[in-house]
Amino acid sequence: xxxxxxxxxxxxxxxxxxxTCSTLGVHTLAARHVWGKPPNGAGSxxxxxxxxxxxxxxxxxxxxxxxxxxxxxxxxxxxxALDMGINYFxxxxxxxxxxxxIMLGKVLKxxxxxxxxxxxxxxxxxxxxxxxxxxxxxxxxxxxxxxLRRLQxxxxxxxxxxxxxNPEWPLNEEMLGFCQKMKKTGKARFSGISFHTKGQxxxxxxxxxxxxxxxxxxxxxxxxxxxxxHIQALKRARDNGVGIVAMKxxxxxxxxxxxxxLNPHQAALKWVLDNRFVDCAIPGMVNRQQLxxxxxxxxxxxxxxxxxxxxxxxxxxxxxxxxxxGSCTASCKKQVDISTIHRCLMYWEGYEDFDLGRATYRQLxxxxxxLACMGCTAPTCNCINGIKISERMRHAHIHFT
Amino acid sequence: xxxxxxxxxxxxxxxxxxCRPLLMILFFLAVTCITPRAESGHGPIFSTALPSPEWQxxxxxxxxxxxxxxxxxxxxxxxxxxxxxxELTGANYTSVAGGKDTVTIDIYDMGNKLNxxxxxxxxxxxxxxxxxxxxxxxxxxGYLAFYxxxxxxxxxxYITREKEKHMVETMAxxxxxxxxxxxxxxSELFYLPEKNRVAGSERYIKGGILGxxxxxxxxxxxxxxxxxxxxxxxxxxxxxxxxxxxVEQHRSFVLKSGKECLPLDRFGKHGFVSEEPYHQKIMxxxxxxxxxxxxxxxxxxxxxxxxxDIITTLKQKENIR
Numbered sequence: 001x002x003x004x005x006x007x008x009x010x011x012x013x014x015x016x017x018x019x020t021c022s023t024l025g026v027h028t029l030a031a032r033h034v035w036g037k038p039p040n041g042a043g044s045x046x047x048x049x050x051x052x053x054x055x056x057x058x059x060x061x062x063x064x065x066x067x068x069x070x071x072x073x074x075x076x077x078x079x080x081a082l083d084m085g086i087n088y089f090x091x092x093x094x095x096x097x098x099x100x101x102i103m104l105g106k107v108l109k110x111x112x113x114x115x116x117x118x119x120x121x122x123x124x125x126x127x128x129x130x131x132x133x134x135x136x137x138x139x140x141x142x143x144x145x146x147x148l149r150r151l152q153x154x155x156x157x158x159x160x161x162x163x164x165x166n167p168e169w170p171l172n173e174e175m176l177g178f179c180q181k182m183k184k185t186g187k188a189r190f191s192g193i194s195f196h197t198k199g200q201x202x203x204x205x206x207x208x209x210x211x212x213x214x215x216x217x218x219x220x221x222x223x224x225x226x227x228x229x230h231i232q233a234l235k236r237a238r239d240n241g242v243g244i245v246a247m248k249x250x251x252x253x254x255x256x257x258x259x260x261x262l263n264p265h266q267a268a269l270k271w272v273l274d275n276r277f278v279d280c281a282i283p284g285m286v287n288r289q290q291l292x293x294x295x296x297x298x299x300x301x302x303x304x305x306x307x308x309x310x311x312x313x314x315x316x317x318x319x320x321x322x323x324x325x326g327s328c329t330a331s332c333k334k335q336v337d338i339s340t341i342h343r344c345l346m347y348w349e350g351y352e353d354f355d356l357g358r359a360t361y362r363q364l365x366x367x368x369x370x371l372a373c374m375g376c377t378a379p380t381c382n383c384i385n386g387i388k389i390s391e392r393m394r395h396a397h398i399h400f401t
Numbered sequence: 402x403x404x405x406x407x408x409x410x411x412x413x414x415x416x417x418x419x420c421r422p423l424l425m426i427l428f429f430l431a432v433t434c435i436t437p438r439a440e441s442g443h444g445p446i447f448s449t450a451l452p453s454p455e456w457q458x459x460x461x462x463x464x465x466x467x468x469x470x471x472x473x474x475x476x477x478x479x480x481x482x483x484x485x486x487x488e489l490t491g492a493n494y495t496s497v498a499g500g501k502d503t504v505t506i507d508i509y510d511m512g513n514k515l516n517x518x519x520x521x522x523x524x525x526x527x528x529x530x531x532x533x534x535x536x537x538x539x540x541x542x543g544y545l546a547f548y549x550x551x552x553x554x555x556x557x558x559y560i561t562r563e564k565e566k567h568m569v570e571t572m573a574x575x576x577x578x579x580x581x582x583x584x585x586x587x588s589e590l591f592y593l594p595e596k597n598r599v600a601g602s603e604r605y606i607k608g609g610i611l612g613x614x615x616x617x618x619x620x621x622x623x624x625x626x627x628x629x630x631x632x633x634x635x636x637x638x639x640x641x642x643x644x645x646x647x648v649e650q651h652r653s654f655v656l657k658s659g660k661e662c663l664p665l666d667r668f669g670k671h672g673f674v675s676e677e678p679y680h681q682k683i684m685x686x687x688x689x690x691x692x693x694x695x696x697x698x699x700x701x702x703x704x705x706x707x708x709x710d711i712i713t714t715l716k717q718k719e720n721i722r
Binding site (some may be wrong): 071073074075077092094097133162163247248286287289291328329331382384386 | 471476479501512516544557608609612613614615677
């Protein structure tokens, strides 16, 4: 074989080629970093490697995208999540009456318990009677034993007192005693509280819990609609070393915009993860598509113009944008296909494609279009996100027929 | 000229500006009148559940709708809402003699039998009990659940006195007897043949069979065939075209996962045999507006017979040619 000689001409040619390619490559990457992918790739689910963050003073290195297992029933989605690098899984003693912990336990035993972090929650009060009957330490311990048995493990990484609704509870002796004992006996490495409360109660819950100096992690509602006082409260907690796990991260959305690199759910999740005081988010996922969509957020940035567009957009659409959660479907006793009709409206108002909206609407059988809404005097339909459904349905019918 | 002219966007017409306060009052009244309230439709039922004079209902029955169910059961509300939850009504009972003894009965209106069945199976994992309440029931002294028609009922009890513990079953029986509807399971349950079925393994999945959004909802059930446990499913799609599309999406998914995909000509032109990631072999085909499949197969022989049975059953039940 003839050996190639490296002449001065060949050396300069190679150097020029290498520099040109590198520069182009770097610029392309930089452009994507700042502006996101080009419009035709909007909402791409191709994910970058998983990002890991330290969960407050616990020192646990958790995946920024973690997994809210609550509604999941298909173990394959968990395996796929593990392969994607997700290492923190959130469940609770009462989810699916214990079946959720059983499924998670089976999967994690097979995968290797030591490679992952498990968080579970114990309800510190009788569900139906609120603070009238707080559970005593012994009954919480019994629930914890049950959880460990279902999860097929000797310990959980984070034990949460589930759904704190009273800011004084984190100071309750039985609850503190329970958490202390679980940590002392090695059944829980760290402890925390979870809360969904609104308004000042949210802030007070954070502040009163911080006073104890005991809790390691807070699991709290956080999304782009969160009031500034809640965000500030979580920042204070993080400054005090408390790990912050965000839940209910995708409580809203907006139409996929050509200018944006992320789709609605991705943007809502990214908004949460862009807050550096958040250590991880646990969106609930029930299928591989949702998993891929959320993982697609990794490594993406929302640019200044994206944020500005988003902020303006949220304001304009919040009363009419359907998140297609499906919760309204069964609420209409006349079986109007509310979700599809909202989609038709989105084609028109969001994508500015009236013809597509009308064509889609006209494909609906007469029994499922909004004709029934026109004379409906006692609508039963309701939207958990506050959309005035009957008004929107009539609006669609008038314009599409 | 019509009084109201609807605009796509933009402010009200100038002609209507003078009427704005009146319109706002009318709108407010209309909204107040039509806003759904969580009033109990089962008030009398709760009164009938009182097992003896020793027990009394605490206050009035309460109610929750999808928009405020979170206030009652926090994050778990998502689970119910995903299954089509419409309304919850419930009541607390206390024992006059028993000090702290309490019973809470919650009745979830899930809209239809299938949704009620789905919630029941997810929450109980198919563990049936010897009780005969509603279409199926499970539980004992502290926790008891059953479903009847479109209702899923959950009873939680905290009873310290041994002789009073049977009260939970008495109360449950009374509720079951007074709820409207029948005690038969949803007809969709019979899409899957009964032969070799593992009792209690039937589930109604919402959100994705095998974790696939394109197989969003359907029935899943385990079978024991020649000592091997396999799982069968029937996904319900809006139309035959959607079913064909779902099979194609699935085929595309397994191919992208690097698995070989072979045609399954015996069961129609859209069927395929492959290997499902994180599972074993799978065979799947389109039948009308359904996608039928069998997975976790060691060998294809067992799957073929079962899939043929499912197709026959589906065709009979849904008159598919």
